[in-house]
Amino acid sequence: MAEEQVELTKFQVLLSEERARLEREMEAFRSDTGKLEGDGRKRTDLGAADGSASLSEREREMGYHDQLEGTLKEVDDALRRVEEGTYGLCELCTEPINEARLEALPFAKLCIACQEKTEG
Incomplete structure (x- = not known):
């Protein structure tokens, strides 16, 4: 039982670290792209010629x-499962x-066999 608890703690730490990394990345994304408007789109004042490139x-x-x-969300779900x-x-x-x-994908919900079945 103690070994299981150590493993669980190890994965809980991995998940918490991944969550913190994702939050930092999202904050950096918001800083890089400017404030997002209510619909989630970046505010731009580009002319029509730049419209398609801007949209892309x-x-x-x-x-x-x-x-x-x-x-x-997947990381949060995994922490809930813990x-x-x-x-x-x-x-x-x-x-x-x-x-x-x-270890490779701490928020995995499916074993490899079931994952392959859902993809195939």
């Missing part, structure tokens, strides 16, 4: 922002997720 850049920025938010005592168990088959997988 904004789409990339928002895609990156959405990716960061999605990963942060608290609930279900962390490290596959959400589909309920078998333990390989430790190497959790």
Whole structure:
């Protein structure tokens, strides 16, 4: 039991560090792109000639922002599973997720076999 607690603590620390890193990255993103308006778009005062390039850049920025938010949600979900005592168990088959997988992707919800089934 003590070994399981050490492992759980190790992953809780990894997840907390990842959460802090993501929050720093999101803050840097907000600083780099300026204040986001209510709809999440960067404010620009570009003319029509720059419109398509500007739109493409904004789409990339928002895609990156959405990716960061999605990963942060996954990390928060994993931290919740730690608290609930279900962390490290596959959400589909309920078998333990390989430790190497959790070390590589601490917020993994599925074992490799189930992940491959959902992708295929």
